[in-house]
Amino acid sequence: MKKAPTIRDVAATAGVSVSVVSRVLNPDSGPVAPAKRQDVLRVIDELGYRPRAAARELSAGHALTIGLVVTDLSNPFFARLADRIVWEARSHGIQVVLMTTQEDPHLEADSLDTLLDRSVSGVIATPTGGNIEKWARLQDLGVNVVFVDRTIDELTDVDVVSIENFDSAKRSTEYLIGLGHTRIALVTGPRSTSTGRARINGYRAAHQDASLAVDPLLIRDVPFRGDSGGDAVGSLLAMPQPPTCLIVANTAQVQSSVRRLVQTGIRIPEELSVIVFDDNPWTELMSPPLSVIRQPLDMLAVHSLELVLGRMQGKLSDGPRLIEVKADFLARNSCAPLAQTAIH
Amino acid sequence: MKKAPTIRDVAATAGVSVSVVSRVLNPDSGPVAPAKRQDVLRVIDELGYRPRAAARELSAGHALTIGLVVTDLSNPFFARLADRIVWEARSHGIQVVLMTTQEDPHLEADSLDTLLDRSVSGVIATPTGGNIEKWARLQDLGVNVVFVDRTIDELTDVDVVSIENFDSAKRSTEYLIGLGHTRIALVTGPRSTSTGRARINGYRAAHQDASLAVDPLLIRDVPFRGDSGGDAVGSLLAMPQPPTCLIVANTAQVQSSVRRLVQTGIRIPEELSVIVFDDNPWTELMSPPLSVIRQPLDMLAVHSLELVLGRMQGKLSDGPRLIEVKADFLARNSCAPLAQTAIH
DNA sequence: ATCCGGAGTGGAACCGGTTCCACTTTTGTA
DNA sequence: TACAAAAGTGGAACCGGTTCCACTCCGGAT
Helix, strand or coil: CCCCCCHHHHHHHHCCCHHHHHHHHCHHHCCCCHHHHHHHHHHHHHHCCCCCHHHHHHHHCCEEEEEEEECCCCCHHHHHHHHHHHHHHHCCCCEEEEEECCCCHHHHHHHHHHHHHCCEEEEEECCCCCCHHHHHHHHHCCCEEEEECCCCCCCCCCEEEEECHHHHHHHHHHHHHHCCCCCEEEEECCCCCHHHHHHHHHHHHHHHHCCCCCCHHHEEECCCCCCHHHHHHHHHHCCCCCCCEEEECCHHHHHHHHHHHHHHCCCCCCCCEEEEECCCCCCCCCCCCCEEEECCHHHHHHHHHHHHHHHHCCCCCCCCCEEEECCEEECCCCCCCHHHCCCC | CCCCCCHHHHHHHHCCCHHHHHHHHCHHHCCCCHHHHHHHHHHHHHHCCCCCHHHHHHHHCCEEEEEEEECCCCCHHHHHHHHHHHHHHHCCCCEEEEEECCCCHHHHHHHHHHHHHCCEEEEEECCCCCCHHHHHHHHHCCCEEEEECCCCCCCCCCEEEEECHHHHHHHHHHHHHHCCCCCEEEEECCCCCHHHHHHHHHHHHHHHHCCCCCCHHHEEECCCCCCHHHHHHHHHHCCCCCCCEEEECCHHHHHHHHHHHHHHCCCCCCCCEEEEECCCCCCCCCCCCCEEEECCHHHHHHHHHHHHHHHHCCCCCCCCCEEEECCEEECCCCCCCHHHCCCC
16 A cells, blocks of 8 residues: 655656646646646656645635535436536536435534535535525535525525426416316425425416416425325325326425325326426336426536536626526326316 | 634634644544533634544545445436435445446546545445556555445455345346246346356356256346447347346346337236346336335445445455345236237 | 652644745846 | 846745644652
8 A cells, every 4th residue: 555646756756846846737826837847747647646635625725526415316306416417517627525415404404514624615405495594604604505406585695596487387287277177286395485486376377377266275385305295195186176187396206296196006197197397217117108397407407517616716796696497398198188087 | 704713713712722622623632631621612612613624634644535436326226325325424424425437437537536636535336347457556545445236357356245146136037937937038237247247147047947048149248338238128129039028137227228118118017027126216116017126225335334434444354345235026017927928 | 759650731743735925047128 | 238027946834634742740659
């Protein structure tokens, strides 16, 4: 077990000072004679020298690292989002420290502390909804925070990237109304989040445009946490006058909702039309293939990272940014006209 | 944007030297008078002081961080594995830097360099199969390497955690033979990996026990990379005398294989019985629910981390460890007796 | 009374980079 | 040719922790 060479080893071998080596390493930090630059580069190569990140971070005061804080990776949406973000970050020479919260604010708080210790220069997160003051403190300490997919209302000063919530919900609802449905259930995120509210508003707007009354009992704004999506589905199906279709507009709840649907054995779309906000590869492989709102993960990832990087480089003007990307509605075979729906 | 307090701030405020504060921070590094310890702890709390990880790493020479190198997170197997590892690591106060390789040895090499820069004290990886010398160098530099799910034969000195490959493949095959099948296709990892070979051997052993000949054309040892699983499935189905069942024993290829099956519209299990090595939540939600070998992700995660930690603390004796965990076979509805199978 | 050992403490070097600054050499321009 | 500006270089401080070591106490054993 040999030890790795340091910048002083390189300097000594190349017969120059450490300053010169450092300037070779960081091209814009000062002049170096072309000949010496070559020498140094050759020595670096020969010795297999690589600068230690810790040393760099210590003197820079911040790390070329961002934190990624998501619920859990067993949800394909977050997994794919993480995948894209890691990928995108790599192309900018940035590493990603991954933390999961299981939707638990305590674990989230913990994660933030840890990321702070690591002097990350940015955090991309799907927040649980708690830790208001902690997020604020993080920003106060110069960490660039971007929320993706969700948001917290109380934090007005944070960049947010999400899909066009209002529009996506409205179009999904319109599609079902177009098929003749009038009792459309909506499972979405908490009303305390602006994304949750926007989706409810889109749903309402579609009803209003069609001069349709909204049954408030069909709207379930459930927490991100736990199995509340599945529970909402269960209770919706148990209603005296159950819905003829279902929109699951809460990413974190898609999996548990679909699971519940499969478990109850309800026939899709014969008994229930279904649309979910998720575009994971398996929805297409189910039978029937599910109609989905396809969240453009690439765009979410790219924009989140762009925001973080932009802030890091001080390129962005003050004031929070809200980026909404368009989400496509993809009709597959999980929706049927009301006329063909068997009311159970 | 205020700046965070340092250990010297704490020392000054508490009226002690930095040495004392450091000793309070690291309980076993030296004696501190109980009264002063209380003082220091109070000041730490008041100031909201947290030690900077970079400084600690720099002087320690290594970081309380491990690297996790997987193919990609859009594959539920890797995503869930990552989830468990992150979770498990957190409980030991260790952070995880995530890197994805897309099965590309170049990207893998890149990732390893980066992790080296970060002075990670361990790496858990599903190796692509390349970079033999790079992995060796990593170990040589004192980084603890654990391969999970797969292995590289050329590297004899690495700890490995995987399922009981031989046994799992044998039991799956026996199950199908028990249903009367004789033409069983196997899609698995490259023969150049011991895991790939073990699964082929298990498959062969089951045939031998049943005095059944093995048609070598039915064994497809495909690369982890890309769509080769799907392609293998395609070519298997196109054979003059196609198989009546299929075992996909290569985690990385399950998704593309299943996708191909769905695309060709072949009826499962009426035309083809299917078993896959994967236990992701969606296989159960498909119709029919797929019979699977359930890889105990928890065990894989726990053992990998245990190995890395054990090495870090020097608790493990020399010599590589091979840990094989039992994998359950879970019969669902994707397999039918040969008698009921329609040869197409 | 004397000596010894251990608890408790602070000073200072060190980890490996970056950066500021003073200094020398080259280059360009009047 | 003279002089200012720019290019090039190395020394040393600094980032914020850890750790070694020297030193001062103190109690207990001789």
